[in-house]
Amino acid sequence: MKLLSNFRYNIFNYDASFDSLTISSNNSFGLFNRFIQRRWKKPIVSAQTRLEDRVRDPHLDNFMVHLNKLKCILKIHHLMSNRKRGSFVSLQLMSRWRNIVGLNVTMGSFIYKYPHVFDEFVHPFRRNLCCRVTRKMKELVMLEKVAVKQQEMEAVKRLKRLLMMSVNGTLHIHALRLIRRELGLPEDFRDSILGKYSGDFRLVDLEIVALVDRDDELGKAEVEKWREKEYTEKWLSEFETKFAFPINFPTGFKIVGGFREKLKNWQRLPYAKPYERKEVIRVRSCGGVERYEKRAVAVLHELLSLTVDKMVEVDQLVHFRKDLAIEVNMRELLLRHPGIFYISTRGKTQTVFLREAYSKGRLIDPNPIYIARRNTLELVLLGRRKTKQLLACDNVKEGNTSVVYEVDKECKREGDWVIPFLESS
Known part of the structure; x- marks a missing residue:
């Protein structure tokens, strides 16, 4: 009986200790918490984590912030130029364009920041506040159109090289647009x-363009010149140097152990060049995945080299995946090579830059x-800083009390006959 009572007492103590152990394991604090082994999940390395943990380039990020401001201004200029009733718009009407342009502030406060771009004045008859684009801004926009017209042959070569990189020699016009x-x-x-240029391009469908004849002189990638x-x-x-790429890591990039050896082996890895179609890469073969990804890096490198600003939005690159045979995760591929590409998240979209083409936020070889x-x-970056030209305009406005505004002569409106009558009186 004594042995049986001792056995029951030991079982009761064991159950009590087990209950206390389970309670302490469920709680974050307890006496036995340090003796319990916890299994932590392995951190997942994805494109989002790579994007958050990457080393940022402040020069390219600031350049992207300025470009976003310029894009908003160009949208406003485009909306104002499409109006047929005159070269000026009232601020009351422009306030409706806020969502179209994508502004976080009011239209009036945004226009107030850029007196070199927008000119505010009071309408002489309606007495409401109106806005128009300055003459200097119109001249610069016109100079860009003239430069695009003069570089027409270079644009034709870019299109031909893009079509030569495609699998079937065709591209979707929607992607080009x-x-x-x-x-x-x-x-x-x-x-x-x-x-x-119908001798170089042929419309297969309403939205598909094909290359008529292949030009071997254009089949040399920019990285081969380097x-x-x-x-x-x-x-x-x-x-x-036979299969190498220019590598330029951002400031503060940490090189872990074994990274240099992996990069050295990747630089020596052979691959099919962007303009070659002789070799078919089999992914399941030895080193096929690495060679396939390196060819995708070469195609993206050449595509960025063909652009004017050496940068493209990531969402726009996705439309070229099938035509250029880049059936991989685009953002993941770009983030795995921080020495070649840089993704900026400033703004509403993600933009990829070609690192070798920029130095301190400026293009090394401008066009x-x-x-x-x-x-x-x-x-645009002048902001509200006073220049000699702006001071001269302010003096003219202060000296002349009558406000003069521009009217589109080609477009006649009802009641325009009243203006010369009032001016004569």
């Missing part, structure tokens, strides 16, 4: 480029279209 400004194409490129320069000027071996757009951006 999305990056029209990046390629330096005019707004009516379907008629002015595709229709004009390799020749590295081979001749820096006396590097052909084995090191006429980029120079025209940069001059427009410099005018």
Whole structure:
């Protein structure tokens, strides 16, 4: 009986200790909490985590902030120029464009920040506040259109090289329309480029353009020119530069152990070049995945090299996946190579830059279209700073009490006969 009572007492103590152990394990604090083994889940490495943990480039991010302001101003200019009733718009009407332009502030406060771009005045008869684009801004926008017109042959070469990179020699016009400004194409490129150069381009369908004849002289990628320069000027071996890419890591990039060796092996890895179709890459073969991804990097590198500003929105690149045979996660691929590409998240969209083409937020090798757009951006960045031209305009406004405004002579409205009658009186 004594042994039985001791056995029952031990079982009761064991149950009590087990209950206390389970209670302490369920709670975050307890006496036995440090003796319990916890299994933590392995952190997931995805495109979102890579995007959040990447080393940021402040120069490219600030440049993207300024470009977003310029895009809003160009949208307002486009809306104002499409109006047929005159070259000025009332602020009451412009306030309805806030959602179209994508502003977080009121239209009046946004226009007030840029007196070099927008000119505010009081209507002489209606006595309401109106706005018009300054003459300097109109001249810069016109200079960009002139530069696009002068670079027409270069735009034709860019289109031909894009079609040569495609699988079947065809591209969707909708995808080209999305990056029209990046390629330096005019707004009516379907008629002015595709229709004009019928010997080079052929419309297969309403939304598909094909290349008529392949030009082997254009089948040399921009990275191959860089390799020749590295081979001749820096006396590097052909084995090191034959399949290499220019690498430029951002400031503060941490190089972990084994990274240099992996990068060195990746630089030596052979791949099918963007303009070649002789070799078919089998993903399931030895090293097939790495070679397939390296070819995708080469195609994206060449696509960014063909653009005017050496940058494209990531959402716009997705429309070229099937035509250029890049059946991979686009953002994941770009984030895996921070020495070649940089993704900026400033603004409502994500924009990828070609790192080798920029230095401190400026293009190293500018072209006429980029120079025209940069001059427009410099005018926007003046903000409310007083210049000699702006001071002269202010003096004219103060000296003349009668407000003069521009009217489109081609468009006649009802009641225009009253204006000369009142001026004569």
